[in-house]
Each structure stands twice: as C-alpha cells, then as structure tokens.
Amino acid sequence: MTTTLTGADIGARLTRLRQAAPLVHSLTNYVAMNSAANVLLAVGASPAMVHAREEAAEFAALADAVLINIGTLSPHWVEAMVEAATSAGEHQTPWVLDPVAVGATAYRRESAARLLDLRPSVIRGNASEIIALAEDGLGGRGVDSTAASDDAVQAAVALARRQEAVVAVTDEVDLVTDGRRLVRVPGGHPLMPRVTALGCALSGVVAAFLAADQDPLVATCAALACYGEAGSRAGRTAQGPGSFAVAFVDALHQLNPETLLRREPLAIESLD
Amino acid sequence: MTTTLTGADIGARLTRLRQAAPLVHSLTNYVAMNSAANVLLAVGASPAMVHAREEAAEFAALADAVLINIGTLSPHWVEAMVEAATSAGEHQTPWVLDPVAVGATAYRRESAARLLDLRPSVIRGNASEIIALAEDGLGGRGVDSTAASDDAVQAAVALARRQEAVVAVTDEVDLVTDGRRLVRVPGGHPLMPRVTALGCALSGVVAAFLAADQDPLVATCAALACYGEAGSRAGRTAQGPGSFAVAFVDALHQLNPETLLRREPLAIESLD
C-alpha cells in the first residue's frame, strides 16, 4: 500500500508551524549554534540554546520540542542532555537525536547509547551515523548489503523498529522511516554538504515540525521537503558555499505554501 | 525639561569610538560569539572573547569595557563572570549586563542576581527580561499596567533607580533610562529579530560606546541610534534574514558621521 504526501500537505504543516512558532530547546554543538538558530528563525520557530545541567530539565519542560546533537560533547553537557531528554519524556515533548560522528570514538558511542535509552522521537543522521547506530544494536556485526543506499535503508528500518522511532537519513539519498513506512525525499543542492552545520540545523527544523504534528513520520518528511526546496532555490543564485549559506536562509524565510504546491507528491511506501 | 541628542552628537561619539578602538572583553554566549565579534569590528571596536575563571579578572583589567551576557551559562562561566565584573568594578571599567531569558529558569535568576549586585553600568534586554528583573526586586509582584510598552517603561525606570544604572529596553519600542531621564530611540528593521544574536551583539556595541563617553545614558543612546541606522540601511537591500545579516555588518562598517547628520534629534525627557 502506498499513499502520498502532497505539496499542499507540506505547505499546511509549514503554515501550522509558523502559527505555533514552537520553542525549540536545542542542546547542539558549538559549530552549529549560530547557523541552527538562524535556520530555526527563518523557518518560523523560536530557538533557545541552553546546555547547563543546572537548568536543562527545567527549560526542556517549557519547550515545544527538544533537539539533542552530540557534535561537541563534554561530561557536563552529556549530563544536561540526559536531563533534558528525561524531562522531554516526562512531558511527552517530542525530541530529536542527531548522532554526529557517532562511530568515531567510544565516548560518542556510549553517550549516544545513553540517549537512545531515553527514546528520541526522531533520529536524524547521515548514512554512516545511522549504520553505526544500527550495527551497535546488532552487537557490532555489519549490515549485509552491497549498495550504500541499501545499507542505509536496512540500517534505518532496523534502527526505527528497535527504537520505535522515526529515522531520517540525509545523504545522497534522503529517506525517512518509522519501521512500517518508508519515504524518499528528493531536493537539495550539491553545495549543501559544503556548508557546515546545515545537517545539524535540519535536525532542529525536524524538531520544530514535530511540535506541530501528530504523525512524526509526516512531520519529518515535511521538514526535509521544505529544507530541500529552500536548498534548490538557494542553489540557483549561489556562487559558492558562502553565498549559498546566505541565500539558503533567505529561501527558508521566503518559503510559503504556494511555492510548495508545485512539488511532486512524496510516496509513502508501506513496509508491511 | 527636555533636551536633545542630535545626529551630530551621535556622529561625534562614533568618531571618538573609532579613534579609541576600545578593547571590549566579552563573556557572551556560544550563539552570539562570532556575530558579536564581527559587529564590534564593524563598528570600530576591538573584541576579545575570554571566559575562563583562570584569566577573566586579569583580562578584564586590561579592557576598556566589559560585556557579560548570560545566554549560555555554566558554573565555570558564572564564576568567571563574577570575577570579570568584580575586576571591572575595581578598575572603574564600565560594563554591560545582558540578562538573556532571565525569567526562564531559577539558575538564570540566581546568576543575574549575583551579577546585579556587582553593579553593571548598563543593563540591556528585551521588555520581558527587564520586567522580569524589575519584578524580582519587588518580591515577584507583577507591574500594574495594561499596555506592554507602559510595563516596559515602568520596569526600566524602577530597575534603573534601584540599580543606579542605565537600563535599555530594545523591543518594539526602544527606550533608555537612568531613572532620571528617558529617551526613546527609533530605527531598526522588522528583520532584526529574525537574525539571531543581533541583540546580544548590540550589548557589546553599547559597551564599546561606554568606553569613550562620560555619560552612560548618552553613550547607550548613541549605540542604539547607530545600530538602528545600520538596520534601516540594511533593510533596504535585504531579501531575507540571511542577506540582512550580511548587509547589516556592511552598513555598520560604512556608517559615518555625515550619514548620521540627517537623523531626527532624540528627545531626552526629564523624569524629575
């Protein structure tokens, strides 16, 4: 069974996000802080970066959604992340985990494992990060597959089922799954990976869409579609990654339901 | 009694700032660091971001002005802020407090209270932050007022009198008071609140103007007027918050006494 998500569906969610202007409590990395705040403002959300253990739980309780990104860790921050995620869970506040470079060090793997236990609503990463998380749950065994994109699909579905979460892989092939459904989201531009922190900022945008939607798979697809649309538009005028980053924030700000109407519908494929 | 502050007065202060190129020791938040440094460079000051308790007092003693912003706190940073503010006080160096989101958590309220005890020269925030600080001193009672701008005026004047400091509220209505005088500063652009950290960076610019002026109320007004002027100019070419941020830094850099001459004089209203 396949259903679709049209440009009108996505536009309606963007409109709802802007009416709600959700407060997105972000515990994100030093590199992404400024970019992520500007991207969240451009999309219509209200960002707040709060990292101290002394206030993380209290602040998460006020937020409409929480983002936790492990890009630049420290022991103090990991404790604050655990407290924020616990607080989000207690208040049924959706939260997104961005497992940056999780495969690179033991400290990242351990920190990500603690956070996975606290049940993120959505996990967004690139293919190697999602594969690393999925393999870890399989006791370190590799995923049997030849094609990189197949690897990512298998890992994403396995991780989504194990975690009962939505998993989004944003790489050469963007895909979103909750273990029962699978969506491929086209769009974007080759300059996007040449601008730092755009992936981290996207995780914040996913959190913002989650705050205004009942279905986390659909919210995640709407976030990725808006991001891809803004990226395609920014790419039309950019001279390089510097001017792309500027045009991208402008394009997110200018994005509206009318411009989204022209998008091809996204197919929601059933995995059952 | 009402006196005025003309465009020529403001231009003279901008010229003096650029001749002095004051060293502004900034203990500011992660989100604002880069933007605030670029804004300070564009206005003609010399920024330095130094946060370790091991060197904060020593560095503040070298500075011409100090900025303390509580946007992203941690226990180590709060101690460094206390040491920097104490050092500034000992050396009669002016310093600005930016009480970001002070009403949101107990940790922010406590940290702000410690810093207020060390007597900032200027407190700059948005209306809700200034109201939160003013109410706290009244034992948590609300300010009796119906209009938001009236609330902000009452809170700012009460806080300025209690602290013997200049208080600047930059929101829909920009206002500056030292408890005896009140100035409303027009200017700016609707995109300014859609760019992160422009308020935080403004607090740094206030610190830079303080370094080159005897009257902190006038210095603060000059800073706000220059900021508003650059914002208005940037808004003429911006396509969205991305290009606005770029044009704003260019406009601050290009600002000169001649362009300020055309501004309407600011009325300095006496509250006595």
Added chain:
Amino acid sequence: MTTTLTGADIGARLTRLRQAAPLVHSLTNYVAMNSAANVLLAVGASPAMVHAREEAAEFAALADAVLINIGTLSPHWVEAMVEAATSAGEHQTPWVLDPVAVGATAYRRESAARLLDLRPSVIRGNASEIIALAEDGLGGRGVDSTAASDDAVQAAVALARRQEAVVAVTDEVDLVTDGRRLVRVPGGHPLMPRVTALGCALSGVVAAFLAADQDPLVATCAALACYGEAGSRAGRTAQGPGSFAVAFVDALHQLNPETLLRREPLAIESLD
C-alpha cells in the same frame, strides 16, 4: 641561495589537498568554530571540531592533521589539547599551534608553554603573538629592533630555531620561516582583519596543506598564498566586512590551479 615557489607549485599542492580531502581535527575557539569549518570545507578539507578530554586523543589518532588554537581556553580544554597534541606526536601527524593573544594573561602563557613542549609542526600567529612566544623563551627580554617587521622576522626565526618548527607571521608582512629559510607571502586585503576568525581559520588551512606535503615550510607558504589569493579576489566585490566574508568563502571554493598560475613566484631565501 634563493629558490622559488611558483604559482604552478602552489596549484599542484591545492590539487593534492583536494584529492586527499584531509580530516583536520580542530580544537579551536568558540568564535572561530563555524567560520573555520566553512573555510576548511571551501578549500577542500574535512573539518571536525572535537574538544573533550574523553575523546581528543582517540580522535587525533584518526586525523590527517590537528589544529590547536588557544583563543577560548578552559582547564578541560587545555587537558584535551595536551592529549590531542601528544597523540598527534605519537602518530607523526602534523599539527599547528595558533597562540591567540598569548601575551595577554599568565594562563595563556602557561598553556602555550605546555603545548610548545609537545612540538607543533607549525606555529601561526600575528606579530605580537610570535614576539611574545619568542621573548618568553629569552626570559622575557625584548627583541632589540626598531622596525616592527624586523622584530617579527627576528622573533620568528628565533622561535623556529628553538622549536625546530615552521613559524608563520601573518600581519602587515606575511612571513614564513623554518629557521633556515625565509619566505615573504604577499596578497590578502585590508578588510581581512575586520572579519573575525579569518586568522584562526587560516591556521586550519595550514594544517590541511601540511597533511598533503612533506615540506612543512612549502605547505605553509602554499596555504598562505591560496588564502591571500582568495582574499584579493573577495576584496574586488565586497562592500564591507559582511559581504567580504561571504565572497571570501566563495573565492576559496572557486580557487583552482589555473588562477594560481598567474601569481608571481615566491622567493625562498636562505638564512644560512
């Protein structure tokens, strides 16, 4: 004896860097994080900002080059820097020290001294930083010289000989020395010092070139020449420091061996 480094030599090194896409592990300051990552991506490297003591050594072992910048220190970070530098030494991985404002506080001098003991491949700073490091080794005595640029040359050569490292001074006069050879690198633009963190980001670019070259003096000269070329190009269209920063990242991304061919050869002067 004088040899030269032609535009073709530099272009060949840029091509090699882009083919290798070296992983540059950066322990840099909060202000520079985002800019440095974007600059490294634009030049063709792969940046990673990792600062926790819990993972710094493990990550440095994976990297092709390491950058350590003392701009915003803390005790935790200094320990991580020491571990990363030690790990780099053990794996013969080249690393760059950027001694930001080393003369300003005792904490910076002590931290820099610990890092110098771990033998950086290259030290890049402005004239006052290099002079401060060189004097420190002379027991605090001043360098006897009248002209600022002579001061910088003497300090750079003395520091290079003492440390058996390449020393790069990027100020009004750009110069590179390993104690036996001296190169002056022209280029750049007057707006460069008005954009924060461009010097810090340059240290990362030096690290990236080191990863793909046997001769650290030549690699450093190639990095400075590419940076200066991109700066000159960005200056042609910039309206101020905001648009300069954007155009500079675009220019680094667009830089190619053909455009470098037109550069005047750099003279490598022998000091023996």
